[in-house]
Amino acid sequence: MTQTNRQILLVEKPTGKLLPQNFKMAEAAIPEPKDGEVLLRVLYISLDAANRAWMQGATYRAAVEANTVMAGGAIAEVVKSNAPGFTPGDLVFGDTGWQDYAVVRAKHLVKVPRIDPITNLLSVYGVAGLTAYFGLLNVGKPKADETVVVSAAAGSVGSFVGQIAKIKGCRVVGIAGGKEKCNWLVSELGFDAAVDYKSEPVFKALKAAAPNGIDVYFDNVGGDIFEACLPQMNQHGRISCCGAVSAYDGTPPAHGPRGVPGLIVVKRLIVQGFIFTDFNDQRDAAMADLQSWVKAGKIKVQEDIINGLENTPNALIGLLAGENRGKRMVKV
Amino acid sequence: MTQTNRQILLVEKPTGKLLPQNFKMAEAAIPEPKDGEVLLRVLYISLDAANRAWMQGATYRAAVEANTVMAGGAIAEVVKSNAPGFTPGDLVFGDTGWQDYAVVRAKHLVKVPRIDPITNLLSVYGVAGLTAYFGLLNVGKPKADETVVVSAAAGSVGSFVGQIAKIKGCRVVGIAGGKEKCNWLVSELGFDAAVDYKSEPVFKALKAAAPNGIDVYFDNVGGDIFEACLPQMNQHGRISCCGAVSAYDGTPPAHGPRGVPGLIVVKRLIVQGFIFTDFNDQRDAAMADLQSWVKAGKIKVQEDIINGLENTPNALIGLLAGENRGKRMVKV
Numbered sequence: 001m002t003q004t005n006r007q008i009l010l011v012e013k014p015t016g017k018l019l020p021q022n023f024k025m026a027e028a029a030i031p032e033p034k035d036g037e038v039l040l041r042v043l044y045i046s047l048d049a050a051n052r053a054w055m056q057g058a059t060y061r062a063a064v065e066a067n068t069v070m071a072g073g074a075i076a077e078v079v080k081s082n083a084p085g086f087t088p089g090d091l092v093f094g095d096t097g098w099q100d101y102a103v104v105r106a107k108h109l110v111k112v113p114r115i116d117p118i119t120n121l122l123s124v125y126g127v128a129g130l131t132a133y134f135g136l137l138n139v140g141k142p143k144a145d146e147t148v149v150v151s152a153a154a155g156s157v158g159s160f161v162g163q164i165a166k167i168k169g170c171r172v173v174g175i176a177g178g179k180e181k182c183n184w185l186v187s188e189l190g191f192d193a194a195v196d197y198k199s200e201p202v203f204k205a206l207k208a209a210a211p212n213g214i215d216v217y218f219d220n221v222g223g224d225i226f227e228a229c230l231p232q233m234n235q236h237g238r239i240s241c242c243g244a245v246s247a248y249d250g251t252p253p254a255h256g257p258r259g260v261p262g263l264i265v266v267k268r269l270i271v272q273g274f275i276f277t278d279f280n281d282q283r284d285a286a287m288a289d290l291q292s293w294v295k296a297g298k299i300k301v302q303e304d305i306i307n308g309l310e311n312t313p314n315a316l317i318g319l320l321a322g323e324n325r326g327k328r329m330v331k332v
Numbered sequence: 333m334t335q336t337n338r339q340i341l342l343v344e345k346p347t348g349k350l351l352p353q354n355f356k357m358a359e360a361a362i363p364e365p366k367d368g369e370v371l372l373r374v375l376y377i378s379l380d381a382a383n384r385a386w387m388q389g390a391t392y393r394a395a396v397e398a399n400t401v402m403a404g405g406a407i408a409e410v411v412k413s414n415a416p417g418f419t420p421g422d423l424v425f426g427d428t429g430w431q432d433y434a435v436v437r438a439k440h441l442v443k444v445p446r447i448d449p450i451t452n453l454l455s456v457y458g459v460a461g462l463t464a465y466f467g468l469l470n471v472g473k474p475k476a477d478e479t480v481v482v483s484a485a486a487g488s489v490g491s492f493v494g495q496i497a498k499i500k501g502c503r504v505v506g507i508a509g510g511k512e513k514c515n516w517l518v519s520e521l522g523f524d525a526a527v528d529y530k531s532e533p534v535f536k537a538l539k540a541a542a543p544n545g546i547d548v549y550f551d552n553v554g555g556d557i558f559e560a561c562l563p564q565m566n567q568h569g570r571i572s573c574c575g576a577v578s579a580y581d582g583t584p585p586a587h588g589p590r591g592v593p594g595l596i597v598v599k600r601l602i603v604q605g606f607i608f609t610d611f612n613d614q615r616d617a618a619m620a621d622l623q624s625w626v627k628a629g630k631i632k633v634q635e636d637i638i639n640g641l642e643n644t645p646n647a648l649i650g651l652l653a654g655e656n657r658g659k660r661m662v663k664v
Contacts, residue, residue, distance in 0.1 A: 059598045060567075222593045235392075244594040255587030261554045262576040264605035266391045271603040273596035 302326025634658025
């Protein structure tokens, strides 16, 4: 156990693309938990496109401010507890920030079981898996034989969305960057087709890959890809809005996708934003489904684990550039 | 009864703003109904912003083609019937087009009761009233004390939306063009506030008029006003997409509203397009509600009736410019 607490601070809010120099490493004393608080040792930090959005301003949470420890969800172990219900050795999920140790109010923590491997708590049994599950099934509501299109399909959420849609009997098309990812989606994860937005015009390639139109579009990216999908939506289609990564890293786009709201009217679409906690009341059922699908080999869990707290900034920068396949996290 | 059938043809599809010269008057023989068809005398033609959208391409109906009778819904009287269930004197609603007489297949007609005044069949008991009712209550789902904002608020649909929202106990803000319309919304129809988009910056004026944010935005216009409302939506707000009149008359806008889909995610919004026929199964209940509200004086019905078939083109051009107050129609 180190005797100091290494912390990664956001030294300034990025104005354009996120850069390594927006962060710096600092050291502090290991903090003491006060009443109702718990001292945690951080094990695995989750990296998510949303981390970048938090730097832009208030979202579903307060903005991350300059000169503070960078925020982020993580799996952590209780070291010291001043709160009932938490004892040393307990495993929890919470927003610890990017550091070795964190003191967090117990009411903001969720206790999680010590499964093997525990990294699955950040991928299929964590935010990524639950986001895919609820965003697809509760928001997108696909029916068997419908066509589901998912963007950032090789990312953590997207790879689960496609596999769950296959389980539900849908035709699944993934949009991803690069031939390698696209091949992986089809040959390893069982997608019916994949569109490589880096090498082919998305609108045309989608038209070929989804000849019956799109019933559910699971949107992780916004921007041009949202605009390419919109006119191909079928009547009464659903767009599940999970994120808009195209707008996070850099200056926000000057305008939104063409066809909003006209095509939403004409096609009678439902376009719905969500975060997975909106469906907390159905979490147990979701978890049971995910577990049975993983056990049955119907969901393959791809994780992209980077070692060392000091590499967290570059891990996020790389994620925003789309270099990961599956769920990216940092082993502290 | 005239012996010829006057018809207004769309001679060419408008490329920019709709102009009188896009239409011409023609004369034809009164047609004979074939098997399963009905000959109708057109009484009142409904004018709707959607008429202009039909010229742009396929919507929820086929596009209106050049050199054909301009399409349009109307209240008409059966003159001659070759279809079971229809007899001379029956009143119907259907797409007769802009002409004195029309032959229509009986299965495309809806029989309507001969109420007084029958013009109410095109306003509160017709497309406008049902669109407002279903779009507000089934799509927007406002709760008491929530804030409802409606654009094109002095138009046929908008004026009903605001009044129904008041009946449901909401705070109601209308967006309309011109002081006179805005005064009318507040003093005559009971809106809580009105924003004049012609004389004040919409974003700022809305902020003042809806200090608790917007829970339901009923969108008739799209474009800049949609963009001004979006950042003011409350968490879990609903946008009921009824039309996008800002995009109908002229070349379609280059881009959509800023903040789509990012703000839809962050605010967990539901943005839903609809047309009133999506809720046909609930039509009787809707009609009963509308009747009781009109009878109780809770809904004031404003109609804007223009005389003479020959004035239909200018009536539509004026409607697209926002010159009407309440439901515009032409008495043939």
